[in-house]
Structures are given as structure tokens and as C-alpha cells.
Amino acid sequence: MATLKDVAAECGLTVTTVSRVLNNRGYISDETRAKVFAAMEKLNYTPNEVARSLSKKTTNTIGVIVPHIRHPYFAEMISNIENAASKKGYKIILYNTKGRNNKEKEYLDMCTSNRVAGIILFSSSIAVQEFTDSKIPLVTVERFVENGTAAVECDNKQGGELAAKHLIEQGCKRLLNVSGVKGNSMPADDRTLGFEEICKKNGIYYKVVETEIGQYNSLDYHEMLEGALGLDDEIDGVFASSDLIASQVLQVCSKLGKRVPEDIKLVGFDDVMISQITNPPISTIHQPIKEMASAAVDMVVAASEGKTVPKRTLLPVSLVKREST
Amino acid sequence: MATLKDVAAECGLTVTTVSRVLNNRGYISDETRAKVFAAMEKLNYTPNEVARSLSKKTTNTIGVIVPHIRHPYFAEMISNIENAASKKGYKIILYNTKGRNNKEKEYLDMCTSNRVAGIILFSSSIAVQEFTDSKIPLVTVERFVENGTAAVECDNKQGGELAAKHLIEQGCKRLLNVSGVKGNSMPADDRTLGFEEICKKNGIYYKVVETEIGQYNSLDYHEMLEGALGLDDEIDGVFASSDLIASQVLQVCSKLGKRVPEDIKLVGFDDVMISQITNPPISTIHQPIKEMASAAVDMVVAASEGKTVPKRTLLPVSLVKREST
């Protein structure tokens, strides 16, 4: 593979000169510039980004660590992050912990080894705390990490409130919240919090059930849902902490002979594609995924350039009414 | 950030020696080894993979280029590729063309610049042909590229056959195939081919409708489906070339007042998560996604090590019966 040296030799100049036309730096005559481009073309030269990175002591790479790629929410996030990064000339290295907390530290170390410009982290165990000494910017999304560079979240509590309000407005009397995995600063906590507050304020009966970590990993909530919905016969409104869970609520309702929205009204969370492809389509709390992704990328890049970035960014959510309520 | 040199200085040795304990190469006394590890620990040393890559003239990175991350099929693929790669000590850089063919060449060039060990390509326009001169292994999945290193496919034709056979066995008389985007060596072509063959052989009436490229990008097939299903009142079996399309068939049927599977039976393709979360869950053709992903990674790695790999790998599909037939 041709190198700068080869190009320089080809057109009788030095590597410095060639490097300068490549980077558009310093004084270069038009004639020289043309000669260099011709030589590059001829030799099919492609700059070696690895060498460049070593020399500049930084890469154009952002490490992205997610707990699941298959989960539609993360797929959507990754897609938007890749897009935002690409626009800024960055590429992304993708790591999938698949819920294995021990992998997380390992992946963070790999990011360090690869000298990424920064890291966007969607998952977090205790091990991360050790990492935050590093000089690499670490932006978390929907997670909080002590000493992290920045955190981007959507207003989960507001989301829970909106969902509860909407269900109540639609005439529901007995509500169920199917929460995600709780604890560890998971976003589901705040969603439930907002939901509970509104229920209490309105004197509405409610119940909360949580998923197990194993379920989060397998993405299968049927058994739990059948239990929760089968037991209490009088639930007439469900707030699921993700659209994926909501879609399964739909199936379980059908299995139990309950119609949505006639017998049970349903609100999901995330507003990812599946909320649109179910039957009926699911009313849900819209997360500004695109904006969150952009914000995360912007902050990683800014921080890697030494700029200061806000410690915490909270973006508003909104209700998207479809046919499940 | 600490370097080998720092570690060497710390324990009064040379970088060569330190490098050797790091790579477990050559003769090293236990005493020295211990000293080196202690120094690394003390300085919080992390090897610089960038420098290592430059020196070794290759990286542990695989470039993955997909047309969509949000599409569940690709999300699933990416997940499995990341997994297989990680097991072999490779990481992946993810590029999303979003159907923009011009991006493809650009991303391939970026892969070259970053000196990836190999590329896994899920999308392909004419521009790729130019690329195949490069020495970088290029493995395509569900696409064929002249001069590519290798191609991994599932038996799409067999899938079309299985779907048609199954629908016919279930008593369908008038079939519709909702194909994906056609042409350009797209997998949908062969699926339709197999489908048609079986229909002809059995003397069954059938129709084929294709999606537009724009639809493939927006992932929204409603309008087309309403047209196709509304027009011909007597369709009683549908073979959709993806589960995503199938899920929308389900919605359109519901809108048109047709019950699945009573009035219309439906078979999808891919066997991705959504086929399980719809109501009813969709009978579908299972693609061995995990095996395909592993095969692609294995071949990229093997080819990058100079081994010869099979030009074409065809994996079998199978029917998964759920509740839509």
C-alpha cells in the first residue's frame, strides 16, 4: 500500500510537502499541489489513519458501549449516534455487553487501549466507577455515573407522569406499571416515580411490578405479565416502561381475552418502531432519541477538545397517542 | 498516559524487555517479569493499540457496513457479528449507509484508511466493484459482489419454496408475495423465485408486488400493502419477504377487516424478534443469522491471515410455524 514517501518520491518532493498538501497547511504552489494530487491518484494512495492517529495522539473514534444491540431502543440510539458522529467526521466502535457486567470494564479498557476520543456508555455497573479517573471523556446516556464527564437523559419522571395522566384521563381506575429492571440508577426508577405521584394525587389504585435482570437480557416478559395481568382481574390501564414490554402486554391481553383499548388501555415508553407495527399501534411516551444521540456525540467531541460541557442534560419527553388508549 | 518507555524507566529495564513481557515472547526471568508487572500496575499502563497496529501493519478491527441499523434484521446481524468478533479478539467499526449508495464507497475508503483487518458488507452498489482491487478482505452477506473475497447467504430460494409450500398445505388458493426491493442481486429475488416455482408446480394462482427503494429506507409499507391487499379481494395467503413487512401486513389486514389466520394466512421471512411480538406471532422462514454472522467473521479473519476461504457459503433456512398460518 502506497505511503506518503512513495507519493513524495513519485513527484520528486519530500514527505513534508506532500503531507502539507494533504492537510492543506502552509504555503503550497498550485503547481506542486497538482503534481502531488496526480501522484496520489496514480499510486492509489490512501492515508494511513493509524499512523496519523499515533502522531496526533488522538483518534476520530468514539467508543459506544450498549447492553443490547437487538433491543430496538438501543438499535435506534446506535443508528442516531453513528449518524451524528459521521457528520462530525467520527466513526464508532461498537461494544455489546449483553448485560454481562464484567464485560463492561473490559470494554472500557479496550476503549482506552484504542485511544478513542471519547466513550458513550449506555450501561453501567459498579466497575465503571474505577474508570472515571481516566482522562477519556465518558458520556452516559440514561445512566448516572459518579465522576462521569456528562450525562444525557430524557425526563423519565415527566414521562411517568404523562402516562399516568393520560390513562386516568381516558377513564382508567385501576392501573398497573410494568417497570423495567430497577436499581443501579436505571431510568425505570424515575418513570415509576412519576407514575406513582400522579396516581396518588388522583387517588387512583395502582400496582407496580418489576422485571428481573434475566428478563431484560432475554427480552421475554410473558410469564411475568401473565402473572401480573391474570392475578388482578380489574386492571384497566397499563403503563409499560418500554415499548418492547408493551408489545408483550398486547399479546398477553389477547391471550387472556382482554381487548385493547376497550378492556385495558396501554401506554408504552420509548416510541421506537415496534410501537407502530403492533396491532393496535401503541400509545407511548416519546423519547427524543435523535436529540439525545446528537447531544451525547457533541459532548464527547467537545470534551475531547478540552471544552467544558454541562454535567447533566435533561431532555423533555412527550405523549404520542396511538390506538392502544 | 504511561508508555512502555515510562514502564521501562520505572523498573530500570529497556522497552524491548518490557515489550517482551507484555507479549510473552522470548526469555524473561521471573524476577524481571514481576518487576515489570509491578511497574505497569503502578503507572496504570495501558498498551497503545494504535502504535501496536502501526508497527504490526494490521489492526484487530473489522469494518461492518450496513444499510440500516434500525431494521431488526441488521440489528440482529450486528449483534451476532460483534459477538463472534469479540470472541476472536476483534472489535467492530460500524458504518450505516442508510441506503445512500454514494456513502458506500466513502465508507469502504474509510475502512481502508483505518487499515481494518477486513470488511463485512451488507449493502452493495456499483461503486463497490472498484473497491475489490484492494487487498482488504471483503465478505458480503446476502449480497453478491464480483471479485469479493467471499459471500455468505442463506438459501433464499429454498425459503421461498418453503413458504409457498406451507401456505398451500394450509389450504390457500390465491397467493400474494410482497417482495423486497428487487434487482442488484438482492436476496428478495431468489425468495420470489422459489415462491413462484412452487406456485406454478401446484397450479396455484399468485401475484408478486415489489417495494420501492424509498419504502425500504423508510421501513413503511402500508400504502403499498393496502393497495395490494385491497385490490384483489380473494387473496388468502401472503408471503412477505421480511418479518417487518409481514408485521405491517398484519396491521393492514386488521384495517381491512380480514382475520389472520382465518381469512388470510401469512408467512414472513428472517425470524427476527418482531415476528414473535406481533399479535398473532408470525410464521416465518428462519434465517440462521447467528451462523451467518459467525461464518462472515471467521472468513474475514481467515482471509486477513492469508488463508483461502470458500467463495460462497450457502446456509439452509427452515420454517418456523407460529400463529399466522
Place this chain on the structure above:
DNA sequence: TGCCACATCCTTAAGCGTCGCCATTATGCC
């Protein structure tokens, strides 16, 4: 005309952090 200041164009050389080859020295064994 001669001198200087300055702009323009290019070169020399020193890194960036790691690896790999070759050299050097010590030790033990036949």
C-alpha cells in the same frame, strides 16, 4: 545599485509508542 524585510516554497529532523531483528553477555554442560 545595494541592502533589508518579508512572503513563498520546500527540507531536515525529531518525534508518536510499539515491535522485531541482531547483538551482547553470562551460565552451564560435555
Place this chain on the structure above:
DNA sequence: GGCATAATGGCGACGCTTAAGGATGTGGCA
């Protein structure tokens, strides 16, 4: 003494960037 084995060091790559500086050319001004 000759030779294999063991332990470590020296030094030049890998391909690129960049600071510093040399070599021309140009114009102003006495």
C-alpha cells in the same frame, strides 16, 4: 574450548505530523 541456553539491550522500522529553518524571489527605500 566449543556450544547450546538464558537474559537483556540497541536500534531501526512502521507512516505520519510538525517545529524550525534554509533557499529563493519580490518590493521598498536610501
